[in-house]
Amino acid sequence: MEFLAGGRGEVRxxxxxxxxxxxVRRLTGDGEGSERFTDAVGVLTSWNEGVLSITRxxxxxxxxxxxxxxxxxxxxxxxxRRRAPAATVRELQEVAARGWPAVETERLGEWTLRAAGGFTxxxxxxxxxxxxxVPPAAALERITRWYGARGLPPAVAVAxxxxxxxxxxxxxxxxxxxxxxxxxxxxxAPLAPLADTPPDPAGxxxxxxxxxxxxxxxxxxxxxxxxxxxxxxxxxLKVLTGGPSVWCATARGADGRATAIGRLAxxxxxxxxxxxxxAPDARRQxxxxxxxxxxxxxxxxxxxxxxxxxxxxxxxxxxGFYDRLGFTDHHGYHYRRALPDAAR
Numbered sequence: 001m002e003f004l005a006g007g008r009g010e011v012r013x014x015x016x017x018x019x020x021x022x023x024v025r026r027l028t029g030d031g032e033g034s035e036r037f038t039d040a041v042g043v044l045t046s047w048n049e050g051v052l053s054i055t056r057x058x059x060x061x062x063x064x065x066x067x068x069x070x071x072x073x074x075x076x077x078x079x080x081r082r083r084a085p086a087a088t089v090r091e092l093q094e095v096a097a098r099g100w101p102a103v104e105t106e107r108l109g110e111w112t113l114r115a116a117g118g119f120t121x122x123x124x125x126x127x128x129x130x131x132x133x134v135p136p137a138a139a140l141e142r143i144t145r146w147y148g149a150r151g152l153p154p155a156v157a158v159a160x161x162x163x164x165x166x167x168x169x170x171x172x173x174x175x176x177x178x179x180x181x182x183x184x185x186x187x188x189a190p191l192a193p194l195a196d197t198p199p200d201p202a203g204x205x206x207x208x209x210x211x212x213x214x215x216x217x218x219x220x221x222x223x224x225x226x227x228x229x230x231x232x233x234x235x236x237l238k239v240l241t242g243g244p245s246v247w248c249a250t251a252r253g254a255d256g257r258a259t260a261i262g263r264l265a266x267x268x269x270x271x272x273x274x275x276x277x278x279a280p281d282a283r284r285q286x287x288x289x290x291x292x293x294x295x296x297x298x299x300x301x302x303x304x305x306x307x308x309x310x311x312x313x314x315x316x317x318x319x320g321f322y323d324r325l326g327f328t329d330h331h332g333y334h335y336r337r338a339l340p341d342a343a344r
Contacts, residue, residue, distance in 0.1 A: 012073040015047040021303055022054065024072040026064055040064065041075065043266070043302040045245050055244050055302075056268070085188055085269075085306030089159050089331050090129055092186055092270075092308060097127055099265035099272035101242035103235050104150075108142060109133025115150050117235030120223065121182055121335055122310075125155040128169060136172055144338060154338040159331055170336070178336035183313040187327040191271055191307045194296035194325060206251075207260075207294035212241050213248045216258035221275055240275075243267065247298050249291045253282065260287035264295040271299035273309040288321065 013022055023041045042056040050066045102114030102123040110130030116123035124147075132139040140154075147154040156178070158170045174180070218224045224236055240248075243265035251260040259282035263275040273295060278287050296307065309327065311318045 010071060010073075011069050013044065017074055018044050018047055019298075019302070020044055020074050021076070021301065022072060023075045024052070024054065024064065025070050026068040027070050028068065037070070043245060055266075061244065085190060087188065087306070087330065092188070092330060093127065093129060093159065093333075095267050095270045096122075096186070096272060096308065096310065098267055099243045099270075100239060100274065103238045106146065108139060111139070113143065113146050115147070115152060116239050117233055118152055119233065119236045119239055121155060122157070123239050124152055125157045125335055127157055128166065140176065140338075156336045157333050158336055159333045173336040178338050180334050180336055183332060183334040185311050185313055185319070185332050186330045187309055187311060187322055188330045189307045189322075189325065189327040191296055191299055191305050194307060195293050195300055207249050207291055208252070209247050209249050209294060209298055211246065211248070213237075213261075213263075214250070216252075217248055217250050217261050220258050220261050220277055220279060222277060223275075243272075245302060247295060249295050251287050251291055260291050262288075262291040262295055264299060266299050266302045266304050269303070269305050271296065271304040271307045273307060289325070292325065 013020075013024070021042065022044045023039065025037050025039050028036055028038050040054050040056070040062050042054040042062070044052060045055045045061070046053040047066075052064045052066060052069075054062045054064065056062065097112070097114075100120070100122050103116040104114070106113045108126075109132040110128075111132045112127040112129070114123055114125060114127060118124055126143055134142070143156070144154045156169070156173060158173065159166055160170065160183075213221070240246075240263065245266040247264040247266075249260075249262040249264070250258050253259045258279070260278040261275060262273060262277075265272040265274070273292065276288055276291060278285075299307070307327070308330070309322065311322060313319075313332065
């Protein structure tokens with residue numbers, strides 16, 4: 001760090017810099033001659049009760065005691081990449097799972113059982129990334145018991161449309177009578193062009209960003225009442241605010257009413273977009289594009305370079321919109337759900 005020249009450091013960041021990319025140096029050791037300097041660069045995601053959280057590009061989060069800082073400053077974001085991103089199916093599966101986290105998880109070998117009170121199938125299904133560590137019949141029996149104990153239907157998210165997809169698992173579940181549903185596409189795009197949208201020529205209200213959804217945001221989000229817990233269940237908020245670095249965007253009309261919303265989860269180089277919705281009487285005004293642009297600019301500031309999102313395959317309107325923004329299909333997935341007599 002050049003601001004340590006001459007052996008003198010200076011802490012130039014405060015809690016007001018949360019959300020910015022920072023570089024910090026701290027002193028570690030036991031105080032008996034083993035002290036050493038350790039550096040960290042990433043996005044300052046929180047500063048609470050004397051502890052800083054810094055999320056690196058890899059998605060790893062470092063927790064640093066304020067008292068250990070010897071130097072720190074805000075640094076420019078890395079130059080944005082404008083070429084199409086590359087990723088394996090497994091990388092995107094893992095990133096997407098972190099960006100839309102379940103409230104409760106349990107490991108079964110390399111599989112992850114996920115539950116969130118029934119809020120979205122994504123957070124209430126098995127993520128099978130390898131070997132469950134037990135024979136197939138035993139794995140399905142374990143899954144059935146686990147979800148049954150939570151009052152949820154057993155379901156497995158199976159990747160499709162790629163050489164890396166698990167065709168064998170798909171066939172096995174189909175043979176056992178697990179029905180397929182909710183076919184979905186994972187789409188990716190370079191992040192930088194998404195932030196290039198020109199300002200609204202009509203001079204509309206700016207898009208506001210916050211770490212958590214407010215009541216107006218939730219009122220516009222059509223899935224906020226999903227799950228057996230009822231309206232605005234605790235699990236809904238836990239999923240929406242979970243993830244490495246989450247932002248909620250809200251555009252408002254002249255009357256102050258929320259007219260468009262969106263959600264962003266930044267995880268290393270990836271920026272995940274979800275919950276992009278526009279009020280029915282405010283559509284075809286470019287609001288969704290403006291929400292995406294505001295979130296993309298935030299993600300670029302945190303060092304991300306690639307975008308991903310998930311769209312159900314029969315949502316032609318959303319597919320066309322994301323086509324125009326430069327998104328292309330990476331792979332797909334669907335759910336295999338156990339019918340009452342299929343888990344045996």
